Amino acid sequence: MNSTIRLEDVTRRYRDAVALDHVTLTIGTGVTALLGPNGAGKSTLLSLLSTAAAADHGTVEVLGHRADGTLTERTAIRRRLGFLPQEVEFPSGMTAFGFLEYIAVLKEWNDKATRHHEIRRVLHAVQLADRPTIKIRKLSGGQRRRLAFAQALIGDPDLLILDEPTTGLDPEQRAVFRATLSERGRHGTVLLATHQTEDVGAVCDQVLVLDHGRVAFSGDVPSFIDTARGRVWIDDAPVPNAIATWRDPNRRVRSVGGDPPPTARPADPSVEDAYLLLVGPTPVAEVAA
Amino acid sequence: MSPWHVNDSTLQAYAAQELATLERASVEAHLMRCDACRGGLARLAPASVGTVSFDAVFDRVQTRIESAPRTTPWLRRMGVTDADTVVVRQIGRQCLQWTIAATLILALAALAATLNVRDSAQLGFVLLAPLLPALGVAATYRLTPTSTAALESTSPYSPARLLLWRTAYSVATAVPASVLFGAVIPGDPWMAVAWLLPSAACTAIVLAAATWTDPLRPALAVSAVWLGVVTSWHLRDVPDAVLAPPTQLVSLAVAAAAGTVLARRLLVLRSPAF
Structure with a gap:
């Protein structure tokens, strides 16, 4: 994999809070999903990669240039960069x-x-x-x-950095957006920060999960989904100690994690299941209908 | 359904947009309630009729945009490139309200001095006029939406160039009005231009500091210092002190020093703000 983005032992603090904590990673050509709960360090990572901010420690290399280097280095990155902030307030x-x-x-x-x-x-x-x-x-x-x-x-641009791009799009617009991203990912690099796990399965090749400023997972989408295999269950009732449960279209109860009773049968996991198991909440007691 | 139908030649003329207004309206009224004639029109009309290509629409739009009166033709005449004109227009659009408000406040200060509402009324003008360009620079940054500022800071457009265009806008909108209002204030005629060197000093300090930090901070600091200076003139009963050679010389020295720092900073351009 050709590396478009390379971080080596990167730390970024905001006063006493550590937004990124000794992060080391590489991202190559294709569409990479950036997942993580609020406050995990996603926006900080995007601001470092888009040259809007500099790391306190470590090396940030984007498209072969130092993102925290001289203006010449940063300009070389900016010439090949497309950046979509989370919210764009138009003049x-x-x-x-x-x-x-x-x-x-x-x-x-x-x-x-x-x-x-x-x-x-x-x-x-x-x-x-x-x-x-x-x-x-x-x-x-x-x-x-x-x-x-x-x-x-x-x-x-050779590198697209998109922060929550599908917020507010209807299903048809989202389909067009996915097609555009897939096309872009064939000859460039797209980093897609999102909470829409269905977008990940639809267009992404790689997944990067941040949690508490650290890399919780980095790999391809099938490998990510496999981390949940054997830990997702279908039954008539919630599985005890599951971290999330909801009804599927067949009105059966889908449980993520927990201690399955003999009546529960394993279900094919999804990106959302894997994400919940990695950084999800504590076990729930009731069915979320 | 109507027993009467539009004949083929009329339908063809309608499809080709060759009918007179009245006749076209008549045909349209009939087509709205006659399935047979709508079917006939569909058979007769060439495939391209009724559809407009994307490029055709855009060509039309582009022509409209380019033929629209420019708000800044004088910039072109001064040799400003088309691309930089887009930037200046954008700065002006964002700062229009600031420009109007600043001009109105200055006008009020000049009016108060002219009417001599108080003995010290002239000091209001002396306080405001030198600060407006410096505050204007800060305003051009603060009035830019945060996300647009993020797009500006992650674009390859030179931050120094953007800073200088913003300064040029602030100076170009503040200085002529200040000179004009200064000229109508009673008293020493040099008052119309005496504030220029203090203004250059204030603006240069803000610009130099803006290479390190948000321009609003140095703009407020400079305003506070200038307010202190003008207040001390008022307390010592020397309202014309801005005209005095020491004031002008100190202003010149400060402007030169801050300008030197700015020039060196623009050459290095490694500050966090940039």
Whole structure:
């Protein structure tokens, strides 16, 4: 695997809180999911990789350059980077086209004709081609999220860093988004921070799980799912000491973890099961219907 | 269903958008309630009629955008590139309310001095005019949405260039108004420009400090110091002290020193803010 991202013994603190604690990892070509509970260090990791912040200790290397190096090094990364923050608050009074044009200029698309052509391309990619001159405040939440995604696609970057990109998208838009990501992952690197575990199974090749600032898992999706094999159960009632239970479409009770009675039979695990078993809550007592 | 139907030649002319307005409206009204004629139209109309390609839509949009009156044509005439014009327009869009508010406050200060509402009314102008460009720089950063600032800081666009464009915007919007209002204040005519060197000193300090930290902090610190200086003039009953050579010389020295620090910082550009 060609390594696009390499962290070596990286620590980042915010006053007394340790956001990343001696993290060492590599991420290569393809789509990698970044999972973890709130406060696990995901946003901190993304800010280091996007060159918005520097590590207190260790080495952060992105696309062959030091992310905490000189401005020349950081600029070399930024030229090949597409970044989607968790929430994009658009400047007031702008149109979709105007916003993308501003970001395109920031990304050094200085020639007007090619810049406008690129803006058309990304608007088309997120299915907003028919709305370029509409004021952003008139766009729906899903359309705004797609517009925010469009700015990350400008320049067809080698590395896409996306923080919760599918929030607010309806199922159809999510399907389009997944197709775009799969295509991008074939010739570039996508790091996708998400709480939507169904996105992981649908588009991701690798999974990276952070918990309390440390790497809890790093590997491919099948290996991640296999960590839950033999620990997910189907029965008519919740399994004692399960960490999560819910009813499946057949109205049977699916339990993750716990001590299965003889009546329970093992179920095929999912990404969500593996995630819950890795960083999930303490055992629950009742069925979450 | 209507017993009357639109003939083929009229339908063809309608599909080709060749009918006069009244005739087109008549055909449309009929088509709305006649399945047979809608079917006939579908058979006659070429496949492209009724659909518009993506490129065609965008070409039309682009033409509209490019033919729209530019708000900043004078920037082009000054040799500012098209790309930098986009940046300046964006700064102006974000800071329009600040610009209006600052100009209004300055106008009120000038008006108070002109009406001589108090003996010390002129000091209000002396206090405000030098600070506006420095506060404007801070405002251009603070009025940028946090997430947009994140996109700016992770883009390859030079942070020094962005800082200088923001400064240029602040100076260009604050200085002419201050000179204009200063000219109408009664008293020494040099008052119209006497605040320029103190203003250069305040702005240069903020810019130099902005290479280390959020520009708001040095802007507030500089404002507090300048407020102290102007208050001391008021207490010592020397309202024209800003015109005095020592004030001008000290301002020049401070501006030169801060400008030197700024230049060196821009060359190194390794600060966390950048």
